[in-house]
Amino acid sequence: MVSSLEKNDVGLDLKANYLARQARLASAVFTQYTQEKVDAIVKAMTIAAIEASPLLAQKAYQETKMGVVEDKILKNLVACEFLYNQVKDKKTVGEINVLVDENIVEIAEPVGVILALTPVTNPTSTVIFKSLACAKTRNSIIFSPHLMAADSSNLTAKIMYEAALSAGAPKGFIAWIEKSPRLRRQTELLMVHPDVDLIFATGGTQMVKAAHSSGKPALGVGAGNTPVYLHKSADIKASVNDIIISKTFDNGTECPSEQTLVIDEEVSDLVISEFKHLGCHVCSDSEIEKLGNIVVDGRNKTMNYKLVGQDAAFIAKQAGFDVAENTKILLCELKGNIQKHKLIVEKLMPVLGFVRVDTLENGINRCLDVNYAGGTGHTSGIFAKDENVIKLFTNSINAGRIIVNSPTSIGGLGGLYNNLNTTLSFGCGTGGGNITTDNVGIKNLLNIKRLPHRKNFSVIFKTTKQIYSNPGSLSYLKELNLKNPFIICSQNAVKRGIVNQVLDKLPSSSIANVFSQLTGEPDWPCVESALAKIKEASCDSIIAIGGGSVLDLAKIVRLFYDHPQLKLSEIAISFLDFRHRMCEFPNDLTTKLIAIPTTSGTGSEVTPFAVLKDNNKHVKLSLIDETLLPDVAIIDANLTLNLPESITKDTAFDALTHSLEALVSTFASDYTDGLALEAMRLIIEALPKVLKDPCSIVNRHKLHNAATLAGMAIGNASVGLNHAMAHSFGAVFDIPHGLANSVFLMTTLKYNSQIPNKFMAQSNYPQWIADLKYVRAFEYLGLYPELSISVDYTNESFETRQKLILGLRQKIYDFARSCNQPLSVEELGISAHDYEKQIPSLIQTTFMDMSLRTNPGYPLMKDIYKLYQESYPRRVRP
Amino acid sequence: MKATHEQIFIIPDVLDKAISEVDSCLVKNNSKLSIDFKNCQFISVDGLEWLEEILVRADSKNINVTFCNLKPEIYKVFKIARVDVILKAIGGQTDFAPFC
Numbered sequence: 020m021v022s023s024l025e026k027n028d029v030g031l032d033l034k035a036n037y038l039a040r041q042a043r044l045a046s047a048v049f050t051q052y053t054q055e056k057v058d059a060i061v062k063a064m065t066i067a068a069i070e071a072s073p074l075l076a077q078k079a080y081q082e083t084k085m086g087v088v089e090d091k092i093l094k095n096l097v098a099c100e101f102l103y104n105q106v107k108d109k110k111t112v113g114e115i116n117v118l119v120d121e122n123i124v125e126i127a128e129p130v131g132v133i134l135a136l137t138p139v140t141n142p143t144s145t146v147i148f149k150s151l152a153c154a155k156t157r158n159s160i161i162f163s164p165h166l167m168a169a170d171s172s173n174l175t176a177k178i179m180y181e182a183a184l185s186a187g188a189p190k191g192f193i194a195w196i197e198k199s200p201r202l203r204r205q206t207e208l209l210m211v212h213p214d215v216d217l218i219f220a221t222g223g224t225q226m227v228k229a230a231h232s233s234g235k236p237a238l239g240v241g242a243g244n245t246p247v248y249l250h251k252s253a254d255i256k257a258s259v260n261d262i263i264i265s266k267t268f269d270n271g272t273e274c275p276s277e278q279t280l281v282i283d284e285e286v287s288d289l290v291i292s293e294f295k296h297l298g299c300h301v302c303s304d305s306e307i308e309k310l311g312n313i314v315v316d317g318r319n320k321t322m323n324y325k326l327v328g329q330d331a332a333f334i335a336k337q338a339g340f341d342v343a344e345n346t347k348i349l350l351c352e353l354k355g356n357i358q359k360h361k362l363i364v365e366k367l368m369p370v371l372g373f374v375r376v377d378t379l380e381n382g383i384n385r386c387l388d389v390n391y392a393g394g395t396g397h398t399s400g401i402f403a404k405d406e407n408v409i410k411l412f413t414n415s416i417n418a419g420r421i422i423v424n425s426p427t428s429i430g431g432l433g434g435l436y437n438n439l440n441t442t443l444s445f446g447c448g449t450g451g452g453n454i455t456t457d458n459v460g461i462k463n464l465l466n467i468k469r470l471p472h473r474k475n476f477s478v479i480f481k482t483t484k485q486i487y488s489n490p491g492s493l494s495y496l497k498e499l500n501l502k503n504p505f506i507i508c509s510q511n512a513v514k515r516g517i518v519n520q521v522l523d524k525l526p527s528s529s530i531a532n533v534f535s536q537l538t539g540e541p542d543w544p545c546v547e548s549a550l551a552k553i554k555e556a557s558c559d560s561i562i563a564i565g566g567g568s569v570l571d572l573a574k575i576v577r578l579f580y581d582h583p584q585l586k587l588s589e590i591a592i593s594f595l596d597f598r599h600r601m602c603e604f605p606n607d608l609t610t611k612l613i614a615i616p617t618t619s620g621t622g623s624e625v626t627p628f629a630v631l632k633d634n635n636k637h638v639k640l641s642l643i644d645e646t647l648l649p650d651v652a653i654i655d656a657n658l659t660l661n662l663p664e665s666i667t668k669d670t671a672f673d674a675l676t677h678s679l680e681a682l683v684s685t686f687a688s689d690y691t692d693g694l695a696l697e698a699m700r701l702i703i704e705a706l707p708k709v710l711k712d713p714c715s716i717v718n719r720h721k722l723h724n725a726a727t728l729a730g731m732a733i734g735n736a737s738v739g740l741n742h743a744m745a746h747s748f749g750a751v752f753d754i755p756h757g758l759a760n761s762v763f764l765m766t767t768l769k770y771n772s773q774i775p776n777k778f779m780a781q782s783n784y785p786q787w788i789a790d791l792k793y794v795r796a797f798e799y800l801g802l803y804p805e806l807s808i809s810v811d812y813t814n815e816s817f818e819t820r821q822k823l824i825l826g827l828r829q830k831i832y833d834f835a836r837s838c839n840q841p842l843s844v845e846e847l848g849i850s851a852h853d854y855e856k857q858i859p860s861l862i863q864t865t866f867m868d869m870s871l872r873t874n875p876g877y878p879l880m881k882d883i884y885k886l887y888q889e890s891y892p893r894r895v896r897p
Numbered sequence: 898m899k900a901t902h903e904q905i906f907i908i909p910d911v912l913d914k915a916i917s918e919v920d921s922c923l924v925k926n927n928s929k930l931s932i933d934f935k936n937c938q939f940i941s942v943d944g945l946e947w948l949e950e951i952l953v954r955a956d957s958k959n960i961n962v963t964f965c966n967l968k969p970e971i972y973k974v975f976k977i978a979r980v981d982v983i984l985k986a987i988g989g990q991t992d993f994a995p996f997c
Contacts, residue, residue, distance in 0.1 A: 044942045047978035051939050051970055131977070190942040214979065 033203045034196075039214035040130040041191030042159035046216075048189040049129060049157040054112040059185040061103065061154050067182030068099035068147045071175070075143040082181060083139055085328025090269035094144040094432075096442075101441040102151050106461055107690045111156050115467075124470040126611060127359035129157040131216030133464065134209050136230060138222035138259050140272035140328060140367060142168030143175040145221055145443040150179035150193055156464040161215070162195040163206040165222060167595040168196035172530065218348060219442040219459075231452060238459055240444045241451050243274040244365040244394025245427050246386035248412055249290060250379070250403035251283035253424070257403035260295040262371075267347050271368045272328040275398035275420065275431030275445060278365055279353065279372035279389045281382050287375045291350070299348040300331065301558040307351045307781050309338040315368055321393075322366050331369045357385060363392045379408060383415045390416055396450025397694045400427040419446050419456030420545035433458050474782045476598060480690045482731045483614070483625045488654040490720050496524040496562075496655060499613065505558035507549060507573045509565045515661055520680030521564055532556040534656040537565075538640075540756075541572035542632045543587060549576045550583075560611040563649070564658075566670065567621025567756065570614050571629040574647045581608045591631070591640040593867055604644035614649035617658045619722040620670025622677060622730015624652035631749065639746045641869050648734075654727050656720040667722075668840050669757030674698060675831075676760040680739040681732035683771055683792045684873040685784035691736040692792070694728045701725035703800065703834055710838060741767040743868035744886065747861045753851060761840050762847060765832060765892045765897070768793075772824040775876025789875035790820045797827045805830060828897040842894040852893060858887045903929035908937040910945035923954050924944035940974055945983070952971060952982035962986055 054062075076091035110116070116125035133153060137145045146162060153160040164172030173195045180193035196205050206226075209215055210233040218237040220230035227239040249258055282290050291301055302310060314334070316323050326334050331346040342349070348369045353360045362372045367861050372389075376382040379644040390399060399418035403409050413421050420439060433439030439458050446455035446463075457463055487495045504525065508518050513535050524533060534549045553561070553576060561580075563573030577587060582605045594600030614624035623629070629642045659667075678695040681687060705721035712718070741763050749759035771789050778787055806826045824895075835842050845853055862883045865871065871878070879887065904927050906919050922930060925946050940948075955962045964986050967975075 041942075044945050044978050044980075047947065047974045047976075048942050050973060451955060703916065 031201055031208060035205055035208040035212055036826055038194045038196065038458070039132065039209060039212045041219070042161050042194055043190035043214040045189040046129060046131045046157075046159040049159065049192060049429070052112065052189075054110060056187060057112055057157060058182050059154060060188045061107070061151055063186035064151055064154055064179050064182045065099045067178055068151070069096065072096050072099070075147075075171060075175050075178070078174055078431070079143045079168060081534060082171045083142065083168050083328070085140060086269035087267075087270045088647075091143065094141060094269060095147055097432055097434060097441060098144040098148040098443055099151060101432075102148055104458075105434065105441050106151075106155050109155070109461065110219050111461060111465065114141055122472040124472075126468040126470060127156070128466040128468050130236075130464055130466055131158060132214055133158050134161045134163060134206075134212075134215045134218045135160050136163050136206070136218070136220040136222050136226050137168070137172050139165040140269075140274070141443050145513040145587040146172050146175040147179065148443040149219065149221075150176065150183075150443075152461050152464055154183055154188065154192070155461050158464055159189075159192045160194070160219075161209060162193070163202070163209065164195065164198070166198065166202050169196075169202060173198065181798040188436050191646065204488070204557050212293055217464075219444070219464075219865065229451070238444070238446070238455065238463055239396075239453055239790065240446055240459060241276075241453070242393055243391055243397030243401060243445065243447070244363075244389055245275055245278045245398045245418075246389035246394075247277045247334075247400035247402070248279055248284070248382050248386050248417070249282045249428060250382065250401065250405065250408050251285045252405040253286075253402035254404070254658035255286055256293055258424070258449045259290060259297060259400070261424070261426045263294070263297055263299065264348055265428040265430070266371050267369055267427070268428045270330055271366070271370075271428075272326040273428035273431070274365070274367065275422070276367070277371060277400060277426075278394070279357070279363060279374065281374050281376055281385045283382060284375045284377050285772075288852055291373075294348070294350055297347065298343075298345060299350055300335070300342040300346045301350045301352075304354075306335070306338065306340050306349075308360070309340060310334070310349060310351060310370060313338045314363055314366055314368070315361045320361075321362060322364060322368070327367045328816070329368055334368055334370060347348070358388045358392065364387060365393055370599050379411070383412055386412070387414060390418065394418075394447075394451075396447030396453065396456060397445055398422065398427050398431050400425070400430070409769045412690040415449075417450045418856065419448055420458065431458075434862075448552055478688050479563050480688070480735050480782070481627070481648065482734055483649050483652045485651045485656060486625065486727065487652070488724060488727070490656045490716055492653050493520060493524050493655045496521065496613070497526055499560075499611075499651065501525060501529055501560045501562070501611070501613070502561045503556065503558045504529060504531050504560045504613075505553045505556060506531050506562045506564065507537070507576065508533065508535050508563070508570055509537050509569055510535050512565050512569070512617060514690060517658055520658075521562060521615070531562075531818050532558060537569055537572055540630070541575065541634045545572060546575050546579065546631070550579055553580050558610070560613065562613045562615065564615045564617060566616065566618040566666070567623045567630075567673075568874055570616060570621065570649070571631070572624035573612060573614065574623070574629040574649070575631060575642065577608060577610050577612050578604075578647065580643075581605070581610050587640070589630075590644075591636045591642055593869055595872065597643060604646045608646055610650040611651070613651040613653065615653045615655065615658065616723070616726070618662060618666055618670040619656075619659055619719070619726040620673035622674065622726050622733060624649055624654070625727055625730040626734035628734070629688075630746070630756075637750050638864050639750050641746075643869065652727065654723050655722040656716055659719050659723055660716065662713070664713070667709060668706070668838055669761070671702055671709075671722060671838075672761040672764070672835070672840055673757030674722075674729040675702045675734045676741050676745075676764055677729035677738065678702070678725075679764070679768065679796070679831075680741055681729065682796060683789040683875045684739055685737040685779050685781040685875055686873050687736040687792070689814060692795070694732040696738075696796060698725040698729035698732065699796060700800055701728070703830075707834075731849070737873040739874035740771065740865075740871055740872045740876075740886075741869035743865045743874070744883075744890070746860070746868050746870065747864040748844075751857050751861065752847075754847065758841065758847070761835065762842060762844050763890050764835070764888050765828065765842055765894055768831060769827050769897070770882075770886060771875055772821070772828075774880060775878075777877040777879060779873075779875060779877045781873075784875070787875060790817070793827050794820050795825045797823045797830075800827070800830065802826050825897060832883050832894065832896050845893050846889045854891055858884065861887055903927070903931055905931045905933055907933045908954075910936050910938045911941070912937055912939070912947060913941035914943055915947045915950075919951055923958065923960065924950060928960060930960055930962045932962065933965050933966050934968065934971055937968065937971055940971055945974070945978055945980065948978050949982055952986055954980065962971065
């Protein structure tokens, strides 16, 4: 709505400005009030309202000639006494709620200046209700009364204001537009006034629409058309009694009141007879025709406002027929297609439509006909004892309040028949063009500020329960009492005689089945093939003997063996944070998994990870969950004695990468730091010796332990950018994982030691400390004597740290060179052309790799591009 | 040439009415007036209206009025009240159209 100032609006504009300004000053001052002060004001206003209720009801009736004085008194009392009772102990100032589990505090802030439109049907009770609600929430309110009820509305506002003022409320916090022919225009000006913060419109559809189109936030509540289903399971007499109470309340002026009854045919005669017995008139077809002509305005098919709130005898007379003077309700049977019947509309008077239905479905559908004939989102009612019927009705109907076995009008008001919030303003949701379906109350008049405390997640350290770590520990297999194990291994393990060693260590009563079809890294067909075999053998345990690929395969096979209903596509779905990820892993695996690594690198025997190759997309799928942790790990270095040099080196560099990445991970802890540092030290110490003397069991043992320690570190701290790049690169160029890791190691070490362009957003990683961690590694490895540059160790500046990190990088470079380990893509013999061609897709998969989530820096795609470029040429010493 | 005497007035804990000393000061044509809110805990609508009035009067006499030691509770009242001259006195803009 655009409201421009017209020539004859000048005076009005000044008035509007005055009202808005007073209200604004008051709203500003109100922000200083305490809860105690506010509650004292509300109490004083409530007392004033209770005392004035009879007078105000009388005034409303005299002015509007609608309704019943006695009922208006009741409504006024509900609006003050019931509301007070509901809100007196509610907090509306400052901290109002503490959500302990969510660690959030809610703080109330007033909305400011409210322009309140009030209806002709409830001119005094609405003002009482809104005044109290605004006082409780420290808002200012300007009333725009209905022209036909302006005197009684404004008198109510005045009484409420004076009571509030005497209790200490800010001057001007309640104001009202005086009755005048220009009242509507002045309301329009206020609707768009900059000092008005919210429009709270209760009343006719036009005013509510105007409020919504003003561009201001608006709580607009509007017309209803309440269908009530009277199911055959209902208590008929009590139901009829309730409906009569409700529909005659204030002569039907309450908008939640019953408009059309839908009655099960089986009980309809009984129902109608009860209505007649209690003083209602059942209209004949001709009387219904006559009523339709006067109750509904033929031009706009809405109710005739001149009959709103009139009694039944008067309405009948206007229609051209007579009924007994005390007739309570005029009942009109709607026959045929009720959607086209004149009387299907809202009738705020004691005229009640009814329709008979032969089935439950028809009953609910007819209710929907009424529901969608002008009252969507407002109110509905049902009388039934059958809970299933109530449930079906509730699911079908579109109403903010579904009143069960109670009068809908007084029931809708809240407080008397149920615990709904007491209100005179009924939110209708989007069905009625409203923002809420609430019984509008104090909650809707507050801006709730939320104070979420920073999440600090618990740090849990988890790993494989039993770890046998000495050379010769394979013999512990005997103690595990495995009856029917399924052995997963590589062909190579069979050839090397390792499987026979295992079989020898099993109890003689064990019946073992061997699956040795894995070549390279596992893919889904391989998993399926293993699953077919293990199901056939009905095994009670799985023994995985081999490198990371074999151990990963075993983890996945166990998972799907125990839970065949799982879908790989769902459990392998990527996630931003494992605590919030969408997929859920089962936690009740029964098949025991014994992991026996034969390489010293992956650490899979103690990690909750398993990687599966997707041959179609050339990507690696990561499954991550503690469920994947093996039950037992046997770290027997004897099994590594015959490892070829290339595998020994690649796997050792995989473990070295694990330790370097776990150390700087955003999930790193003191526990993982210790493991990572010691693993790093052992690898640097033992690998060169193993390469010189592959049969040195002492050094093989150190290397084997180092891999497991690094595995525990990444099992809890995860990895980072290096792994993300290696996963992507390895999948495309079919490079063994450890080797792929080593070619990016120098690149990522440098990248992660520099202040990142973007920091990683992790609540439990409040400060970027990757450089300090690398310095710690430098110190732990005792690299000071090797440092070729001059450093003032006592100075802990950033520059000093960078020099020490350079020392670490030099050490890693020298170490790799001494082992003849490739450190760049070019050193793998991949052509620059082939590599460049793949970089765009490598960037995408790297960015989406879950390993990246725990990297201390957050590389953008352009950074990843540079990192891939930097990783191509042969390395030179940093 | 005007004298550059600065008068400082300390607002009491509750500002709910005019302070005659400030009114008198405006009459005397001092060129600077500082209003100290260090003790002020509450300001009423009357208090706000009085502040607006003295600021308008001061402006018409070219007297520079500054507010100091405003507690957030009082500063917030000024922000919400959106009175042009008060917003100017606290160094703000009077164009308060919200933006996001």
